[in-house]
Each structure stands twice: as structure tokens, then as C-alpha cells.
Amino acid sequence: MLSAVCVGETMAMLTPVKPVPLHQATELHCGIGGAESNVAMGLAAMGLDSHWVGRVGRDGFGTRILEELSSHGVGISGVEVDPGRPTGLYVKVPAQEADPDGGSSVLYYRQGSAASAMNLGTLANPAVERLLAEASIIHLSGITAALSAECLELTEAILAAPRHGRLISFDVNWRAALWAGQDRSALRRLANLADIVLVGKDEAEHAFGTTDETELRLLMPDPAVVVIKNEAISAIALERDGTRSEVSALSVDVLEPVGAGDSFAAGYLSGVLFGLEQKASLRRGHVAAACTLTVHGDRGPLPGSALLSAILGSTDAEWAAIHVAGGHFSSQKRSLEDRSTAP
Template identity: 80%
Template sequence: MLSAVCVGETMAMLTPVNAVPLHLATELHFGIGGAESNVAMGLAAMGLDTHWVSRVGRDGFGTRILDELRDHYVGVSGVEVDPVRPTGLYVKVPAQDSASDGGSSVLYYRQGSAASAMGRDTLSNPDVSSLLENAALIHLSGITAALSPECLSLLEAILSAPRNGRTISFDVNWRSALWAGQDRSVLQRLANLADVVLVGKDEAEHAFGTTDEAELRRMMPDPDVLVIKNEAISAIALTRSSADLGGTREEVPALSVAVVEPVGAGDSFAAGYLSGMLFGLGQKESLRRGHVAAACTLTVHGDRGPLPDAAQLAAILDSSDDAWAAIHVEDGQFSKRSVTP
């Protein structure tokens, strides 16, 4: 079975029940949240032998994170438990309680967290080194690079190592609060070291100063594929030009979706796309797989939605362009919408 390893921080997540303002909340929902672990759970659901590498504190938050990942068939043998540093925490602030722009916001309590102490020493852990050595895919994100100089050093070491048949993917995952006052050119340098780069068009402006496809490809010429997620419109894969082969552009429109909550959809897209790539699918089919996974998450509360069964998924992926355009997803169900001439 193909193996995938995702590296990054997962935090405990607290959310006021019934979306009441934080200062009035008497109950907080306790969950977990982390881009890389979301992708890990998505890849496991896609049938890959998946593992998560990180650090958590020796506390109830860390135990909850490890238990949930195990419940989703993600291996945690590469996770170190820190006896001193705590597990990171973040609190979702409902829209009516946000003082910034009227939208929801997040309060981070992750400085000095166990995961922020990941570094090159992490690679000397025999469990971690074995997982990385045997992985077909190693998945990283820009979030980790912003956590600490040690975390940045870890990503640099992984990205600079000989591939030996492995593929390394890098999701930019722009987080403005993490990069405030930091050198954002780091993201461009790291992304250009990866084999597959994923970036949302909306975040490309913040991370790289442009949303232009050609300019983004010029800034990151070395990855085999640059995937640009254009929100609810489409996803675009730009393959690298080589001496004997010109680069290609594949664009696949997003599915029509009755959105319940957008949280986690980007991570689900990444899991769908990357699993398709690992299974040997072409760019069009892999992008479609990403859209299907994202649609399943968009139609549920929470960070992940259940996928269609194997037969239905195959039929969706193999559909004609017209049939694809007619698909509507609501409450996790895929149906054909009527199109008025």
C-alpha cells in the first residue's frame, strides 16, 4: 500500500456553542484542528497508509488529538509527546463577536507549543526517519514554516533531501496572523523546493504579491505541478516545462455545491488531488477528485465530509464534461441538476 506522511501542528479547538459571543459563552465545543492532520485523515479515507508527524503536549488536548487521528486510521508513531511544552490551542470567535471586519476570527494560543519545538532533531527520531524514508508522499505546509525558526529548519531539511522516488507536496496555507512581521519570501523559496505546490488564488496575493498564473509559475519554476485553487470557480494545474516537453495547463470547474461551512474544504481538496496523483491519475482526473472531496466537506459542519462509495466516485470522475457540469452536491449527496436551456 502506498504510504503518505503529513508533517505539521494540530491544535485543540474551542468554539462557543450556538455561536454566541465568546464573552457570553457558558459552553465551548472541544474539537481539533490542523491543516496537515486534516489532509492526513483525508488521505487515509482515500485508501492510503497515512501517518502524521508532529509533537503534542502531555495533556488532555494532546491525548484527544492522538485518539482522533487513530480513530481516522492515521498512524501516530512519529508523534513525540513533550512533558513540558503544552499542546497548541485556538478559539474560534463567532462573527458577531469579531471586532475586525464583522466576520469570524480566530484567537491563537500556540506560541511555545510542543509542535513549535519541531526541528532538525525530529529527523533523528528513528520512527520519523523510517516513515519519511518509506513514504511515497510527504505533505508539508507554509503554516509550519511560520511557527518557529526550528520548524522552518525542519522543512528546509526535508525539502532539500534527495527524493529517492518520493514526492513532496507543499500547501501554502497562508495565515496572516502567523506571518505578521516575518519575511514572506520564505514561502516562495520553500514552495519552489517542492514537487507539487498548492495555493489558493485568494491567498496568492498575500503570500506572493500576485494572482497571475504566469507570474506565479515564473516565481516557482521548479515544482513539477503548481495547482491554483480558484475558490468556487475552478482549480488549475500548471505542469513544468522541460527541455523536451512544454508545460501544460488543465482547468477543471468546481462542482455546484450547497455550502454549509467552508472550513476544511481546502485540505479535503488537497487530499483528493494528491491521492489521485499517487494513484497515477492524470491532472484532470486528480483535480476532479479534489473537487469531489472538497464538495463533501463543504456540505457538512466540521472539517471533513464522507466520500461517495467507490462505484459512485468512479462514475463521477469518469463523467463527461457536460455531465460533470450538471452535478449538484447537497447534504453530501451528488445529483444531476436540471439545466434550463
């Protein structure tokens, strides 16, 4: 069975139950959030043997993270529990009715967290060593590299290691607050060590100083493919041999954008692991992202297998006519539901 290992920090997430300013909230919902564990849950939902490697504190938030990941089919045998450092925490502040275009914002409380203490010793953990050795793909992000000098060293060690048939993907996941005062050129060095790089066009300017496709590919010549996520417009795969593939994004009634990039990564990477061509893999990414964009929370449930096959197998014209709202896929062309139930 194909296996995936995602390495990084997962935090407890608090957000007001009602859409009110944070200082007026009387109830906070407790969930979990982390780019790499979001990808791990997405890959598990797509049928892969998925695992998360990281560190949590010996506290209620850490227990909550481990229980929730397990409930989503993600293996946690490579997780270390720190007896002294706390689990990281972030608070998601919803967009306010008075400023509907302002979008949601996030407050992080992760300095000195258990995950920030990940280091080369983490790779010596027998459980982690086994998971990485058996992985079909290892997924990393720029977030982990920015947590601490030790985390940067860990990330680079994984990326520089011999592949032995594995793939390593790297999602840039630019976070300005984490890279403030740090040498961001490390991101380029790390990305160029990966086999697959994912980067949002909006973040490429901050991370690499350009949004130009040709320049980005020249800055990262070694990866087999660089995938540029062009927000609600399209996703573009630039292969090392010069092949360019672009798939338009689906029409979506966006409810909450947080987590969509991670869902796209899970969809795209699952397609790569299943041996699909670039266009089909990009479509899988768009479908997974659309499911998350139309729900509250960091991930949305995928369509059933028959409907998913109908969506992914649609013609270009049918694909362009698909609209997603409230987690439901509809089309002005032939009914997707009819196609999914056809003999």
C-alpha cells in the first residue's frame, strides 16, 4: 500500500463559536490545525496509508490532536510527546460583518512549542526512522523550517537524504511572521532539494521575489515539477523537461479559504502517487480544494468515489461548467449525479 509521511507542527485551534469580535466571544470552539497534518488527513481520505510525524506537549491540546488525527485514519506512531514544552496554539478570528471583505485572521502562540524542538534527534527515533524508510512520499513545508534553527536543520536533512525510490514534496507555505528577521533564501535552497514543489503565486513574490513562471523554474531547476497555485484562476505544473500543464480552478462559492491549499496539495500528491498524468493530478487538487473552500474548518469531505470519478473524467467543457457550493458539485452540462450512477 502506498504510504505518506507528513512532518511538521500541528496546533490546537480556537475560534469563536459565533461570528463576533474575539473580545466579545463567550464560547470558543476547540479544533486542530497544521498544514502538514491537514495534508496527512487529506491523503488518508484518498486511500493512502498516511502518517504524521511531529511533537506535541503533554497536555490536553496534545491529546486532542493525537485523538483527532487517529480518528481520521492518520498514523501517529512517530509523534513524540514533550513533558515540558506546550502544544502550539492558534486562534482563528472570523471575518466581521462590519468588514466583510477583511477576511479572517489568525493569532499564533507557538514560540517555544513542543514542535519547535524537533531536531536531528527526531530522525533517530526508531519509529520515525522506519516510517521515513518505508514512505512512498514524504511531505514537508516551509513552516517547519521557520520554527527554529533545529527545525530548519531537520527539514534540510530529510530533503538532502538519498531517495531510495521515495518522493519528497515541499510546500512553500509562506508565513511572513515566522520568517521575519530570518534568511528567507533558505526557502529557495530547501525547495530546490525537493522532487515536487508547491507554491502559491501570491506567496512566490514574498518567498522568491518573483511570480514569473520562467524565473521561478530557473530559481528551482532541480525538482521534477514545480506546481504554481494561481488562487481562483488555475494551477500550473512546470516539469523539468519544459512541459507545462495548466488546469483552471472550479467555480466555487467560497465560505472559508483556510486549509484549501493543504487540500489541494493532498489531492495533487495523491494523483502523482497513483501514477496519473499532470492534468488529472491537478484536477484532483482542485476538487479537494473546492471541498474545503465551501465549508467551515480546515478540510471538507470529498465526493463519493463514483461522483469523484465522474468529475475527474469530465471533458474540458464539462469541467468548466462545474460549480461547487456547500460541498455540492453541480453542472449546467450533463448531470454529474447521472454520470456517477450510469452503468
